[in-house]
Amino acid sequence: MVDQFISLVNPEREIQPFVVNLTGINSNMLRNAPKFYEIAKRVVEITEGSILVAHNAKFDYRILRTEFSRLGFEFERETLCTVQLSKDLIPDLPSYSLGKLVRSLGIPVTDRHRASGDALATVKLFKLLIDKDTNKNIIQNSIRKEPKLQLEPKLVDLIAKTPSITGVYYIHNAEGTILYIGKSKNIKKRINQHFTGTDTKSKKIQLQVADVTYEATGSELVALLKESEEIKRVKPKFNRSLRRSLFTSALHSFVDDKGYINLSIEKADGRRKAITTFSNRQSAKAFMFKVVEDFNLCQKLTGLYKTKSSCFNYDIKSCNGACIGEEDPELYNHRVNELIKKYSYNNQNMVIIDRGRDIDERSAILIENGIFQGLGFFNLNYQVNNLAILKTIITPMQNNKDSQHIIQSYLRRNKKLKIVNLDTPEENN
Known part of the structure; x- marks a missing residue:
């Protein structure tokens, strides 16, 4: 049976500029495309009982398995990689990238770097390789399937008793000592991975584990905050890497000699108060490119375009000229301050409302004067709108650089969170 399925997929996040340049696919093209969960069933149906053939199959298979894993589904297929096959059957070529390989073999390719074009080129390449493998030995030996490990009964039982919920989990040894603390949106799935x-590290955990306990949170944000605080408090032996700071880069501001507020991404050192922080410099730069567009800022004054004259955006009429002193500093700084207000909760009094542990419950993260106070769960709205009652249901937690980073990063990623401003009765989504 021959079938075909072609679809764009909405990744539910902004497309990086280099991907747009490579593929020609931008966020506007994907706005109305189906999300992965909407096409997942079709992917399962069309690949059922088949071998997944791809150029660099390990990469494509990992992407598919990751996406299905987020849906709580175990996607397993046999795979066959045309990169490895090509190296075995057509040795000594200067390059085995798909584009250069098919050109060297005279295979026509259209819509390069689009799924349909690359897939069709891979089909033609695969047919050529099958013809070259006259004994079919290499094809047979190239099929790969991830082996299912035979787990000890103890591990199988521990996996069976853990639920597929969002929360924090604790891995204990026979003495009850906590070996590892983690968080997951699917605890059962994560324990299975361990x-x-x-x-x-996984092998050491498998040898020493005697029990797994967990705490449901409903909200991933609550799980992240609890995980961070618990690791700092307990210091489990297998959490060494997570004891360090969660972020490496920070966003700072300063006013230049012309009165413009400049923004800069710098190495986080904890000595200066940051507007917001990032796990790495790459995510910081991606954020900066986005906010320059969202708030109509100058590339030069945000450190994205090194120049002594006008920035690139000014040349294409999308910067108002702050880079060369054409825009009034007061007007420009107003937009910068709007950005700072949105992405920093300094001096703010607010409650972040997220999912709870049950369908009729919600979680509440309390920020007072820009300081994280703690979190709790509630069922009735008046519990949140009345500060005195809210404080009685909040469990106090440590305010530190990591908790600030966790909250700010989560707010950046989750645009539809409900935020109750305690200074005004208004609610923001």
């Missing part, structure tokens, strides 16, 4: 992992 117990089937082949890296050094």
Whole structure:
């Protein structure tokens, strides 16, 4: 049976500029495209009982498995990689990238870097390779399937008792000592990964684990905050890497000699108060490109375009000229301050409302004067709108650089969170 399925997929996030340049696909093209969960069933149906053939199959298979894993589904297929096959059957070529390989073999390709064009080119390449493999030995030996590990009964039982919920989990040894603390949107799935992992840490956990306990949170934000605080408090032996700071880059501001507020991404050192923080410099730069567009800022004054004259955006008429002193500093600084207000909760009094542990419950993260106070759960709206009652249901937690980073990063990623401003009765989404 021959079938075909072609679809764009909405990744539910902004497309990085280099991907747009490579593929020609931008966020506007994907706005009305189906999300992955909407096409997942079709992907399962069309690949059922088949071998997944791809150029660099390991990469494509990992992407598919990751997306299905987020849906709580175990996607397993046999795979065959045309990169490896090509190296075996057509050795000594200067390059085995798909574009250069098919050109060197005279295989026509259209819509390069689009799924349909690359897939069709891979089909033609695969047919050529099958013809070259006259004994079919290499094809047979090239099929890969991830082996299912035979788990010890103890590990199988521990996986069986953990639920597929969002929360924080604790891995204990026979003495009850906590070996590892983690968070997951699917605890059962994550525990399964620990117990089937082949890296050094996973193997040590598998040997020493005696029990797994967990705490439901409903909200991923609550889970992140609890995980961070618990790791700092307990210091489990297998959480060494997470004891360090969660972020490496920070957004700072300063006023230049012309009165314009400049923004800069710098290495986070904890000595200066940051507007917001980032896990790495790459995510910081991606954020800056987005806010320059969203708030109509100058590339030069945000450190994205090094120049002594006008920035690139001014040349294409999308910067108002702050870079060369054409725009009034007061007008420009107003937009910068709007950005700072949106992405920093300094001096703010607010409650972040997210999912709860049950369908009729919500979680509440309390910020007072820009300081994270703690979190709790509630069922009735008046519990949140009345500060005195709210404080009685809040469990106090440590305010530190990591908790600030977790909250700010989560707010950046989750645009539809409900935020109750305690200074005004208004609610923001």
